[in-house]
Amino acid sequence: MRVLVLGGDGFCGWPTSLYLSNRGHDVTILDNLSRRNIDNELEVQSLTPLRPIGERLRAWQEASGREIGFVNLNLATEYDRLVRLLEEIQPAAIVHFAEQRAAPYSMRSVSAKRYTVDNNVRATHNLLVALVSTGCDAALAHLGTMGVYGYGWTGSAPIPEGYLTVKIETPDGEIAREILHPANPGSVYHMTKTLDQLMFAFYAKNDGLRITDLHQGIVWGTQTDQTVKDERLINRFDYDGDYGTVLNRFLMQAAIGHPLTVHGTGGQTRAFIHIRDTVRCIEIAITNPPQTGSQPKVLNQVTESHRLRDLAKMISDMTGAEVANLPNPRREADENELVVRNDQFLALGLNPTTLSQGLMDEVTQVADRYKHRVDPTKIISRSVWRKGMETSEDLMTQIPSAS
Amino acid sequence: MRVLVLGGDGFCGWPTSLYLSNRGHDVTILDNLSRRNIDNELEVQSLTPLRPIGERLRAWQEASGREIGFVNLNLATEYDRLVRLLEEIQPAAIVHFAEQRAAPYSMRSVSAKRYTVDNNVRATHNLLVALVSTGCDAALAHLGTMGVYGYGWTGSAPIPEGYLTVKIETPDGEIAREILHPANPGSVYHMTKTLDQLMFAFYAKNDGLRITDLHQGIVWGTQTDQTVKDERLINRFDYDGDYGTVLNRFLMQAAIGHPLTVHGTGGQTRAFIHIRDTVRCIEIAITNPPQTGSQPKVLNQVTESHRLRDLAKMISDMTGAEVANLPNPRREADENELVVRNDQFLALGLNPTTLSQGLMDEVTQVADRYKHRVDPTKIISRSVWRKGMETSEDLMTQIPSAS
Numbered sequence: 001m002r003v004l005v006l007g008g009d010g011f012c013g014w015p016t017s018l019y020l021s022n023r024g025h026d027v028t029i030l031d032n033l034s035r036r037n038i039d040n041e042l043e044v045q046s047l048t049p050l051r052p053i054g055e056r057l058r059a060w061q062e063a064s065g066r067e068i069g070f071v072n073l074n075l076a077t078e079y080d081r082l083v084r085l086l087e088e089i090q091p092a093a094i095v096h097f098a099e100q101r102a103a104p105y106s107m108r109s110v111s112a113k114r115y116t117v118d119n120n121v122r123a124t125h126n127l128l129v130a131l132v133s134t135g136c137d138a139a140l141a142h143l144g145t146m147g148v149y150g151y152g153w154t155g156s157a158p159i160p161e162g163y164l165t166v167k168i169e170t171p172d173g174e175i176a177r178e179i180l181h182p183a184n185p186g187s188v189y190h191m192t193k194t195l196d197q198l199m200f201a202f203y204a205k206n207d208g209l210r211i212t213d214l215h216q217g218i219v220w221g222t223q224t225d226q227t228v229k230d231e232r233l234i235n236r237f238d239y240d241g242d243y244g245t246v247l248n249r250f251l252m253q254a255a256i257g258h259p260l261t262v263h264g265t266g267g268q269t270r271a272f273i274h275i276r277d278t279v280r281c282i283e284i285a286i287t288n289p290p291q292t293g294s295q296p297k298v299l300n301q302v303t304e305s306h307r308l309r310d311l312a313k314m315i316s317d318m319t320g321a322e323v324a325n326l327p328n329p330r331r332e333a334d335e336n337e338l339v340v341r342n343d344q345f346l347a348l349g350l351n352p353t354t355l356s357q358g359l360m361d362e363v364t365q366v367a368d369r370y371k372h373r374v375d376p377t378k379i380i381s382r383s384v385w386r387k388g389m390e391t392s393e394d395l396m397t398q399i400p401s402a403s
Numbered sequence: 404m405r406v407l408v409l410g411g412d413g414f415c416g417w418p419t420s421l422y423l424s425n426r427g428h429d430v431t432i433l434d435n436l437s438r439r440n441i442d443n444e445l446e447v448q449s450l451t452p453l454r455p456i457g458e459r460l461r462a463w464q465e466a467s468g469r470e471i472g473f474v475n476l477n478l479a480t481e482y483d484r485l486v487r488l489l490e491e492i493q494p495a496a497i498v499h500f501a502e503q504r505a506a507p508y509s510m511r512s513v514s515a516k517r518y519t520v521d522n523n524v525r526a527t528h529n530l531l532v533a534l535v536s537t538g539c540d541a542a543l544a545h546l547g548t549m550g551v552y553g554y555g556w557t558g559s560a561p562i563p564e565g566y567l568t569v570k571i572e573t574p575d576g577e578i579a580r581e582i583l584h585p586a587n588p589g590s591v592y593h594m595t596k597t598l599d600q601l602m603f604a605f606y607a608k609n610d611g612l613r614i615t616d617l618h619q620g621i622v623w624g625t626q627t628d629q630t631v632k633d634e635r636l637i638n639r640f641d642y643d644g645d646y647g648t649v650l651n652r653f654l655m656q657a658a659i660g661h662p663l664t665v666h667g668t669g670g671q672t673r674a675f676i677h678i679r680d681t682v683r684c685i686e687i688a689i690t691n692p693p694q695t696g697s698q699p700k701v702l703n704q705v706t707e708s709h710r711l712r713d714l715a716k717m718i719s720d721m722t723g724a725e726v727a728n729l730p731n732p733r734r735e736a737d738e739n740e741l742v743v744r745n746d747q748f749l750a751l752g753l754n755p756t757t758l759s760q761g762l763m764d765e766v767t768q769v770a771d772r773y774k775h776r777v778d779p780t781k782i783i784s785r786s787v788w789r790k791g792m793e794t795s796e797d798l799m800t801q802i803p804s805a806s
Contacts, residue, residue, distance in 0.1 A: 079513075114528065114529065117524065117528045117602075121598070122517075122520070122521055129513055129517055133513050153580070154573060154580075155571075157573035164571065165571075166571055167569060168557055168560060169560065170557060170559045171560065172558065172559045175557075182583065183583075183601055185601070191602065194601050195602075198586055198594060199598075201586070202588055202594045206734055206789065
């Protein structure tokens with residue numbers, strides 16, 4: 001299958017590109033390297049040493065004998081180049097990771113808020129218009145987020161797969177309607193994914209585009225069977241307060257002897273997925289697209305849910321790390337329950353990778369190996385949801401010398 | 404009250420600016436004159452002769468003794484100037500008309516689709532971010548559209564004022580939730596207004612902005628008590644297939660002896676409001692804002708509903724004009740019922756102006772007076788919702804000589 005991976009240089013995009021290539025698909029990456037540029041802006045770098053994209057691709061060819069194409073393209077602004085590329089490549093499937101993906105980053109400043117909306121909305125809309133105007137019938141799989149649903153909104157009911165059946169009173173009695181689950185985004189970033197949903201619904205209905213929206217949980221883990229083949233293929237590992245994801249951060253903090261940073265009460269329950277399952281889910285999604293004329297298919301790309309303080313306690317028990325309860329820079333509920341349906345992925349053959357000592361050890365080993373690269377002043381989350389909210393001082397100013 | 408009118412040079416924005424000025428408010432218009440520029444692109448002009456904005460404002464000062472400020476500013480791209488302006492003017496209220504507002508235009512081409520999304524989303528989002536970053540607590544009234552609801556979605560239930568109470572099954576029994584009415588947009592233009600709604604919900608919740616979203620019906624009429632004071636103040640009258648609104652088009656077609664263009668069966672029922680009520684509703688909205696911390700207030704800015712074929716028949720009976728049933732370039736239901744709640748506006752003192760011979764005569768007289776300005780090749784609606792849909796030939800190639 002000829003597959004375009006938009007945002008294929010990123011944390012999920014890179015291992016997905018390698019996985020799909022390894023599975024025999026003919027992969028081309030489109031990426032404007034914005035994630036690397038944001039590292040420059042934030043004066044932080046991936047814990048793992050990322051090679052330039054060209055070197056990554058050469059290493060992959062050496063390791064696998066397979067070629068992955070690369071085009072440096074800004075999806076939000078270079079519409080005409082996108083059209084020419086679709087015409088040239090004629091992809092059978094497109095995976096769309098090409099959006100600013102961090103909630104804290106999306107709240108940190110005026111320019112970050114504006115960039116997140118301007119980039120994400122225009123990237124998605126340009127893609128949809130380009131598919132319509134070229135007549136490209138590719139199966140489109142987009143990375144959404146569990147955060148579109150909000151937390152606790154449906155009470156004790158599990159979060160459904162995108163659509164919710166509701167009852168409405170009318171003069172002729174109660175009627176049932178299936179609706180897109182009401183949007184309850186918790187940040188500008190999450191909000192852009194709720195905007196994407198409405199664009200997908202419109203273009204699926206008006207133009208018959210075949211779209212799958214994958215509402216992913218918090219991704220953890222670093223390596224996949226492909227990224228471990230050569231150090232030059234290593235995946236990104238974000239540990240900073242804006243881009244780092246919670247479980248990887250805890251594991252990395254334990255590895256360097258930093259207290260585990262629980263922002264808020266830790267009563268927040270979130271859904272998780274391991275990066276090895278992310279890449280499998282993407283292939284399942286593009287090989288099982290909805291039919292032309294269907295509403296977008298929504299899949300919850302998650303395998304388990306955990307309360308943050310339980311994760312912190314577990315890792316503390318495992319490693320002896322302290323737990324630090326810090327002010328929460330987000331506006332969110334202190335406590336929530338979370339049960340998520342993922343029946344469709346299970347039916348399509350996903351065999352969930354859940355939290356295990358072995359996989360956590362793998363993350364810890366990666367963190368330990370590269371801990372000399374950590375800047376401890378980047379660990380605390382300080383992007384506040386409203387001006388004036390309290391944040392914590394640094395808990396550590398230098399990394400203890402290697403053990 | 405110091406009021407900023409964003410898009411104050413347009414069909415609704417101009418009479419609103421004059422009305423508010425006349426009522427004693429201190430009005431400043433922000434507009435990038437994009438609507439006039441789109442006239443250039445479409446090679447059509449308002450049936451009524453519009454004066455340059457500077458001349459309009461001078462004429463208003465002569466007629467009323469009151470000054471209206473004007474700033475030529477692109478809300479979607481000139482964020483920093485917007486911020487400086489908010490700091491300088493410190494408005495107590497902001498009326499936001501500054502979006503591309505025609506459904507057919509939003510579907511006519513790749514560039515029009517992209518422009519509609521890029522302009523409307525960024526304009527609204529920049530405004531919201533600027534309000535947050537400057538701490539400006541202005542009451543914001545935004546022009547939405549009845550088209551966000553879709554038509555016929557709630558069966559026989561009237562369309563509520565923005566929010567809908569639904570029941571959801573949970574393991575602990577049925578629970579009731581109030582949700583934003585599900586979005587069912589019929590064009591890229593309407594879709595942008597559904598995106599706006601989600602942005603309003605987020606910024607009201609996260610930042611306490613005070614927002615009113617006015618879901619307006621199809622506006623008809625041309626003149627208000629202010630625009631008639633001097634010919635240089637005359638309001639815009641769009642008769643072309645993209646920007647012309649249906650009732651004004653029928654009246655103008657009757658005036659020039661053109662068949663009344665019913666695209667599709669005419670079974671579509673739509674909500675209407677006279678321009679004189681539009682301007683009143685805006686003042687009611689900005690003087691009755693929601694409280695800080697409330698969800699956006701949604702008001703349906705409509706006074707009556709009519710089926711299009713009934714309107715055509717009525718005008719045909721009045722004038723002897725023929726009715727032409729033409730292919731529908733839109734993808735929409737052939738027939739729908741429509742009952743709309745507008746209880747809040749009625750409670751706040753709106754005294755509806757409904758269809759009357761006198762007001763229709765006023766439109767017809769305006770059309771008759773300026774009919775020499777009509778280009779009859781611009782009358783048929785030809786912006787199709789999907790490539791290849793059928794459209795009609797011109798029904799008339801030149802205007803019959805003046806009677």
